[in-house]
Amino acid sequence: MKDNILISLKDIVVEFDGQRILKGINLDIHDEEFVTFLGPSGCGKTTTLRIIGGFVEPTAGDIYFDGKKINGVPPYKRNVNTVFQRYALFPHLNVFDNVAFGLNIKKMDKKVIAQKVKEMLKLVGLVGFENRNINQLSGGQQQRVAIARALVNEPKVLLLDEPLGALDLKLRKEMQTELMRIQKSLKITFIYVTHDQEEALTMSDRVVVMKDGEIQQIGTPQDIYNEPKNAFVADFIGESNIIDGVMYEDFEVEFAGQAFKCVDKGFAENERVDVVIRPEDIIVGDYETSPISGEVESVIFKGVHYEMSVDAHGYQWLIHSTQSQEVGAHIGMNVRPEDIHIMKKMEV
Amino acid sequence: MKGTSVKKNKSSWGVLPSIPYIAWMVTFIIIPLGMVAYFALTNAQGQFTLENIARGGEHMSVLLRSIKLAAIATALCVVIAYPLAYILSRKQGFQKQTLSIMVMLPMWMNFLLRTYAWMTILENNGLINKFLSLFGIGPLQMINTQGAVILGMVYNYIPFMILPLYTTMCKIGNDVIEAAQDLGGSPLQVMAKVVIPLSLPGVSTGITMVFVPAISTFIISKMLGGGTNQLIGDIIELQFLGNSYNPNLGSAISLVLMVVVLLCMSIMSNFDDEEMEGRIL
Numbered sequence: 023m024k025d026n027i028l029i030s031l032k033d034i035v036v037e038f039d040g041q042r043i044l045k046g047i048n049l050d051i052h053d054e055e056f057v058t059f060l061g062p063s064g065c066g067k068t069t070t071l072r073i074i075g076g077f078v079e080p081t082a083g084d085i086y087f088d089g090k091k092i093n094g095v096p097p098y099k100r101n102v103n104t105v106f107q108r109y110a111l112f113p114h115l116n117v118f119d120n121v122a123f124g125l126n127i128k129k130m131d132k133k134v135i136a137q138k139v140k141e142m143l144k145l146v147g148l149v150g151f152e153n154r155n156i157n158q159l160s161g162g163q164q165q166r167v168a169i170a171r172a173l174v175n176e177p178k179v180l181l182l183d184e185p186l187g188a189l190d191l192k193l194r195k196e197m198q199t200e201l202m203r204i205q206k207s208l209k210i211t212f213i214y215v216t217h218d219q220e221e222a223l224t225m226s227d228r229v230v231v232m233k234d235g236e237i238q239q240i241g242t243p244q245d246i247y248n249e250p251k252n253a254f255v256a257d258f259i260g261e262s263n264i265i266d267g268v269m270y271e272d273f274e275v276e277f278a279g280q281a282f283k284c285v286d287k288g289f290a291e292n293e294r295v296d297v298v299i300r301p302e303d304i305i306v307g308d309y310e311t312s313p314i315s316g317e318v319e320s321v322i323f324k325g326v327h328y329e330m331s332v333d334a335h336g337y338q339w340l341i342h343s344t345q346s347q348e349v350g351a352h353i354g355m356n357v358r359p360e361d362i363h364i365m366k367k368m369e370v
Numbered sequence: 371m372k373g374t375s376v377k378k379n380k381s382s383w384g385v386l387p388s389i390p391y392i393a394w395m396v397t398f399i400i401i402p403l404g405m406v407a408y409f410a411l412t413n414a415q416g417q418f419t420l421e422n423i424a425r426g427g428e429h430m431s432v433l434l435r436s437i438k439l440a441a442i443a444t445a446l447c448v449v450i451a452y453p454l455a456y457i458l459s460r461k462q463g464f465q466k467q468t469l470s471i472m473v474m475l476p477m478w479m480n481f482l483l484r485t486y487a488w489m490t491i492l493e494n495n496g497l498i499n500k501f502l503s504l505f506g507i508g509p510l511q512m513i514n515t516q517g518a519v520i521l522g523m524v525y526n527y528i529p530f531m532i533l534p535l536y537t538t539m540c541k542i543g544n545d546v547i548e549a550a551q552d553l554g555g556s557p558l559q560v561m562a563k564v565v566i567p568l569s570l571p572g573v574s575t576g577i578t579m580v581f582v583p584a585i586s587t588f589i590i591s592k593m594l595g596g597g598t599n600q601l602i603g604d605i606i607e608l609q610f611l612g613n614s615y616n617p618n619l620g621s622a623i624s625l626v627l628m629v630v631v632l633l634c635m636s637i638m639s640n641f642d643d644e645e646m647e648g649r650i651l
Contacts, residue, residue, distance in 0.1 A: 075552060076551075077548055077551075096551070097548070097551040097552050098551045098552070098553075098554045098555055098556055102552075103552055103553065104548075104549070104552045106545045106548070106549055107545070108543075108545060110543060110545035110546045110548065110549040111546075111549075112546060112549070112550070112564060112568075113546075113568065114564075114567045114568055123550070123553050123555075123563070124553035124554050126563075127553060127554045127555050127559055127563070128554060171549075171553065172552075172553075175553065175554070
């Protein structure tokens with residue numbers, strides 16, 4: 023990842039039929055960066071991607087590419103290529119001609135095309151598939167063709183619109199690693215759209231969390247996970263306990279009827295806040311001595327850990343622990359100060 | 371053993387629903403065709419002869435004219451229908467409905483009525499010539515020309531071109547077109563390299579559905595072509611309903627026409643196959 027800014031979105035607004043899809047997006051994307059737009063469906067992440075690809079014109083706002091304004095430049099004149107959600111391969115062409123499509127349009131020399139396509143098929147692991155028909159390929163193979171078809175044009179930016187959505191879990195994991203490898207080896211900017219938070223955290227240099235056409239938070243995967251900016255981000259990125267609390271003063275918060283030390287400051291005295299605690303950060307302890315106590319209501323085995331629901335005075339706590347508890351047992355719960363995340367109340 | 375019995379059941383169920391159509395086909399298509407062939411190859415006394423087929427040669431010029439006019443009309447239909455079908459397939463909602471109703475609307479009117487309407491428009495003292503006379507032009511000879519016959523064919527048969535084209539074009543996903551743009555294809559290149567190749571099956575269906583009725587029509591040529599632009603359909607009709615009553619000759623010409631149509635279609639499908647091969651290679 024380099025420091026220079028490659029793509030810049032300034033106050034981008036998009037309206038369809040009077041409905042606001044994007045409400046003022048501001049974002050800088052660096053050269054060679056892997057950026058992911060993450061959010062629930064309808065949050066505007068695909069629309070943002072399509073603005074960069076040239077398929078959607080912003081109602082207001084500007085988009086810059088390499089310092090030049092590219093509003094109104096049609097897709098075929100942009101140095102950007104896309105991997106579409108359902109691959110959108112050409113059914114009348116074989117694997118070779120699909121990959122060679124962009125180069126043929128540029129009227130490159132046939133020998134050069136053959137060479138480049140061969141290299142690209144090698145990169146995505148499809149050597150020997152040149153003459154296959156598209157409908158003879160599995161989903162994963164079609165996906166690789168789609169990636170090769172885009173990358174062979176050597177774009178400065180590759181846009182990926184939920185490219186792994188149609189694949190099964192194991193294949194998806196494989197493709198995630200493979201995409202990261204390709205991105206590092208070709209040194210291209212990847213802009214990736216997904217609703218899968220784990221995918222976003224695994225692959226990205228930076229994650230852009232979106233909701234209702236607005237950016238909620240921009241940051242590294244670590245930032246987003248450990249320091250979510252608001253309760254929405256906390257809830258969307260992994261599971262969370264979100265509890266009402268009151269900030270007594272700096273470094274002291276009250277929730278679940280108890281005062282806790284914390285590492286946050288800068289709130290008003292007695293300000294009402296959202297307290298976010300990750301389920302894996304709850305320490306199960308003795309019933310008598312722990313600050314919070316409750317009754318275990320359910321235990322589900324999840325492979326790596328047990329997922330438990332604990333009722334404490336009406337609030338259902340979610341706990342991830344490697345140690346199982348009996349259903350009906352009374353247990354105590356505690357949290358370390360650095361695992362307590364304080365957030366401003368979201369306006370409803 | 372179990373597996374095979376299941377298979378058997380399946381295949382017998384597969385045949386069952388097609389029995390009504392098979393019965394229909396045998397009664398109304400295969401038996402009548404056999405009768406046409408029988409009449410074509412016999413004389414009035416019921417003896418075998420090739421004379422009817424040979425006499426059909428007398429009408430060679432009419433047959434050639436029929437092929438020519440039908441081919442021109444079919445080509446015009448492709449040129450006019452193709453862009454319309456493409457636009458139609460890319461529209462959404464209300465616009466799409468309105469446009470497709472406008473395409474279908476003439477088909478709800480009686481075929482004869484539609485053709486009569488064109489007579490009153492094209493006649494020497496018809497609508498167009500009356501309008502032109504306001505400016506001191508004309509009258510132009512429009513009715514009873516080959517042009518009028520072609521116009522009638524295009525007007526009556528163009529929905530049969532639009533519909534198959536529209537259907538195949540609807541199957542071309544917007545994302546495939548966007549992918550072609552994304553890979554650097556200008557609008558013209560996207561047309562040439564993606565839309566046209568993917569819509570060829572529709573083109574060939576449309577050509578069949580327009581060419582076949584156009585080459586065998588007799589009403590359009592009678593009403594818009596006058597006596598001088600007879601088509602092969604008119605000749606056949608005369609053998610059955612006219613003064614020169616001769617069902618044997620009529621059957622023979624019908625048989626020849628059928629062979630000609632089959633030939634044209636097989637040339638078409640050959641062309642299609644080559645296209646398909648071109649795709650695979």
